Amino acid sequence: MRARYGVPLTLTAVGAAGLAYAAGFEVRSFRLRRVTVPVLPRGMRPLRVLQVSDIHMVRGQYKKQRWLQSLAGLRPDFVINTGDNLSDPEGVPEALDALGPLMEFPGAYVFGSNDYYGPRMRNPARYLVERIQGRHGLNGNAPVVGAIHNPWEELRDAFDAAGWVGLSNTRGRLKLEGVEIALTGLDDPHIKRDRYAEVAGGPESGADLSLAVVHAPYLRSLDAFTADGYPLILAGHTHGGQLCIPFYGALVTNCDIDTDRVKGLSTHTAAGRTSFLHVSAGCGTNRYTPVRFACPPEATLLTLTARD
Numbered sequence: 001m002r003a004r005y006g007v008p009l010t011l012t013a014v015g016a017a018g019l020a021y022a023a024g025f026e027v028r029s030f031r032l033r034r035v036t037v038p039v040l041p042r043g044m045r046p047l048r049v050l051q052v053s054d055i056h057m058v059r060g061q062y063k064k065q066r067w068l069q070s071l072a073g074l075r076p077d078f079v080i081n082t083g084d085n086l087s088d089p090e091g092v093p094e095a096l097d098a099l100g101p102l103m104e105f106p107g108a109y110v111f112g113s114n115d116y117y118g119p120r121m122r123n124p125a126r127y128l129v130e131r132i133q134g135r136h137g138l139n140g141n142a143p144v145v146g147a148i149h150n151p152w153e154e155l156r157d158a159f160d161a162a163g164w165v166g167l168s169n170t171r172g173r174l175k176l177e178g179v180e181i182a183l184t185g186l187d188d189p190h191i192k193r194d195r196y197a198e199v200a201g202g203p204e205s206g207a208d209l210s211l212a213v214v215h216a217p218y219l220r221s222l223d224a225f226t227a228d229g230y231p232l233i234l235a236g237h238t239h240g241g242q243l244c245i246p247f248y249g250a251l252v253t254n255c256d257i258d259t260d261r262v263k264g265l266s267t268h269t270a271a272g273r274t275s276f277l278h279v280s281a282g283c284g285t286n287r288y289t290p291v292r293f294a295c296p297p298e299a300t301l302l303t304l305t306a307r308d
Contacts, residue, residue, distance in 0.1 A: 010287040020241070030067040030283060032299040033099040035265045037276050040209060040306045042133025047179065047209075048305040050076035050102070053236030054282025056087035056114060056307040057095040062295075064283065065098040072101035074301055077104050077249075078174055078181065081164070082236035082280060083112030083188065083215035085155060087119050092154045103162035106174045108183050110167050111152060112215035112237060113191045114286075115272065118148030121288045125242070127252040136255050139218070167213050169195040182207035183245070184230070185245045187290035190216040190237060190255060202228035209304070217257045217279055225272035232278070232304075244294035263295070278302060 040047065049267040050071060057064070079102050087096045106150050116195035133139050167185020182204040183305060187193035194214070202212030212225040217235035240263035241250020250262040260266070263281040267274050285296035 009187075022293040026296055027285060027290055027292045028063050029296045030064070031226060031296045031298045032071075033101070033264065033280075033298050034303070035278065036305055037265065037278070037298060037301045038305050038307050039233055039276060040304050042306050044179070044208060044214060044306055046306075047176075047181075048074070048076045049276065049302040049304060050074060050079045050101070050105075051082060051236075051280050051300045051302060052079065052102070053082040053215075053280035053299075054084040054112070054239060054284050055079045055095060056084055056282070056284030056286060057091040057098065058088040058287045059091055059094055061094065064270075067181055068098040068283070068299075069101050071179055072104065076105055077176055077179075079103075079107035079164075079219065080213060080234050081107065081109035082161075082234055083110050084114040084236065084282070084284070085111075085152050086114055086152075086285065086298055089118050089148055094153055096154065096158050103159070103164065106163065106173060106176060107159075108165040108167050108174060108213065109159050109187070110185045110213050110215050111155075112185065112188045114150070115152045116150060116188075116191070117144070118150055119286045119288055120144075121148075124289060127254060129245060130298075131252050134256065137191045139190070139256075141142050144219065146257060148223050169193075169198045169208065171199055173207065179209075180207050182210040183213060184210065184225075185213040186215075186221055188215045189218040189221050194218075194221055194226045196221065200224070200228065203230060214273075216255050217261075218255050222257070222275075222277065223270040226275040227272050229273060232276045233268065234278050234280075236280045236282050237278055238281065239285065239292075239299075240279075240295040240297055242285065242289070242292055246294045250295070264288065
């Protein structure tokens, strides 16, 4: 009897314990990642940039709201929001309440697919299949039918009213104390809303620093930004793999970037040039898959320093 049922029961118990940890603890174990990126001109003072991403707000997520509010205590020079703020069509008030203290600082934003469309239940195994087949989002898959439309305009209007700069296929600038930051952004490549031709041309003259911002780090966007000479690209979307294997890492990225760069600071090379790339693992999940394993929810404080 023991030989016949012992192993299956043990595996079941381990799986149940892992699921309880992933859904009950780690998904609410919010962390702050800190990285230093040497991209500023020599002699320029360091800048602190807070990146928040993939909040996927659902009504009732009070701990997440309080944690996001607390990030204002970091006193960043400016904030970059790399999209996917919603996972509930009625979650806009909670998302704006969570981000309210951060909106007191200069900032900029791009949107992701989940800002525009409500979540849908899907088999998580499809992410593995799509990775193998090279299909992600609308990049190779059939168009979505019957999608729920989120009230993203309310987010946009609130961000704009706070003075945050919208970067959906456009450029903008942030003026800080004695520093001017030029920003170039794309709408979400995951649903083919990116239009790089509308913002091509590289960093702007007259700015102290130029940054590139996009929600999903698809290679076509990273290649274009890097070839144009942007020193730093900020992105989100991947959730860091969300369900990772300890000591191995992510299995999927939900786009065509490799799993080695699914989160954190790395580099990207194209056309003989190299840019720093930071991909945020984000602080939320799709409301239908509210679990994380070996990949805690996060925001990132990037300290930009002078180049060597």
